[in-house]
Amino acid sequence: MTSIATPLMWTLFTAFVLIALAIDFLALNRQGSHTVSMREATIWSLIWVAVSFLFVGWLWWYLGGTGVDPALRELADAKALEFVTGYLVEKALAVDNIFVFLMIFTYFAVPAPFQKRALMIGILSALVLRAVMILIGAWLIVRFHWLMYVFGAFLLFTGVKMWRAAGQEPDLGNNPALRWVNKRMKVSPDYDGENFFTTAHGVRMATPLLVVILLIGIVDVVFAVDSIPAIFAITTDPFIVLTSNVFAILGLRAMYFLLAGMHERFHLLSYGLAVILVFIGAKMLLIDIYKIPIAWSLGFTVTALLVAMALSLKIPAKPGASGTAFPFKPKPKAKSAAENKE
Template sequence: MSNETLFLISFVVFIFFILALDLGLLHKKSDTISLKQAGLMSFFVVCLSLGFYFLLITYGHMLHGIDSIEKLQTVINKHHHPITVIPNDLEHSIALYNQNLGLEYLTGYVVEYALSVDNIFVIVLVFTAFGVAQRNYHRVLFWGILGAIVMRFIFIFVGAALIEKFSWIMYVFGAFLVFTGIKMFVDKDKDEEIDTQNHPVVRFANKYFKVHPHFVGSKFFVTIDGVKKITPLFLVLIIIEFTDLIFAVDSIPAIFSVTKDPYIVFFSNIFAIIGLRSMFFLLAGIIDKFRFLKIGLAALLTFIGLKMLGHSYLEEWGFTTTHSLLIIVSILGASVFFSLLFPEKKKDRKLKFNPDDEKHLHHH
């Protein structure tokens, strides 16, 4: 078994252990997640993510089984790491490699975590539009995260294979991210609404499956008169998976601008995703107060897209991962700072986040 496979299996087992801990120990006492629980879980996941950074800067070379200068140079060339090997000094060369690997992971994690906030905007809209009871949020998000892990794994390793085979794909990704960033900026003031009747997932489900018109507690499926039907709660789960798929199209190319090592892309992605559930409960009630966050995320995507388009020139100019991290943190920090400094005086529209009643989902 290769070092990469062993590292990957160990990582996936660890992540599933964290999710099992979350589902079993941290959630069995109550139906709803309190702000305190969400805060503690967010802190715990961020600490784990930072712990993984320290693991990489110490043992990162073991991921690809680097045990010689030649192997190190091969890995650096393959993944385009912006570092230079010190001839005949394996120890210091590995230290440089590990530091850079950790920095690439940390930068990718910050990018993904920031873009996850935009995902929360949409999840709040979905839950509100469909009238999902607050006690069912955790269940939907938990299974949504499991599905997202599988989808991200496929996306990332297919993307890495394509980049390795067709280097011009980086320019396609870059142009797409610039377009997405500009579109996000132009649409920043648009009222986002979800049409529960005409959503593509709802129409597809109504056409090909038996759909029960009402929520049935926390059940995804229900059997009525011997006929198994999917409930509106399952439709909400599928819509959230569908949403994550759309977000992955933005976020995964964005992290490939930071590192071409698919394992580092995967690790940073998954740590951000497992933090999404607790971050949702922490931010959902106050997310509309970050009025400049959309502008910040638009600037972030545009910067990353331009970086991908000009990556060959930037490498010649000595633009490093550290520079990327500083710019990304500055953009996000500024958007949050100005949101708090200049709060919106009057809101025309406010998201209802705590629906008391479960609405019915009527379908054609």
């Protein structure tokens, strides 16, 4: 699979990500456990968005966007547009992740000061897992072009399923991932600070915080199955696919605290995301018949999100609506993790 990236570009991008994560970890350790304010979340969200657009500005310049060669300017414009479109699609799909993270934190009653570290560890695992999945996906698409049709059909199915599930109240207690964790480890009913393990009545067991970390990682893998095929519908350049994903994820923690208190206000957002997935799935299925321009994909994505947000503000939410489409089918209520240990 061809890519515009040179070894220098890969090196600079990797170095930037490592430095950004190091700064984030140092800031996290220095601040310690604390409740993230709306002001702090807003500042960090704006910083990550600004950094993402500074990156695409540098990419456009590096590829010759300001040069005199028309071919290089055209290439720079195309790759910059691919990055922005992919970034916005991944950012939009990440909103559903955020609402599910909120549901997990609420279900396990995670104290607000502990949520920041839990999200940081979850984001680290997401970066590694998505990088692996993107590289595997790129390798498969090169060798088996027909997989584009499989991905397209899958996105269509997922979009329809998300539309039908939007607004339903999910039942995390019967989540198969949670049941799997409960069967394989003893979980303490209480937290022990930010520790992942504790000793209760002489028995070594995991704390609920460890279960939360595991569930966040599992949820991200589930959502990555949707989002990664979606980005391949926009571009097959591994460098653009990976960088747009990484930049969208890097700002996920700050965006969580920014949107956590607004999930009920944008209760129709899942419908907008479902429409986007159906559109992208159709684009993949038509790839050998008609290639929909990237600019159209960008315009459609922005329009769908704005319409969903505007309707959310105009139409009141139904009582009990969650505002998210959790990817596991709700089942009859079961005992919680703490109740199963009693």
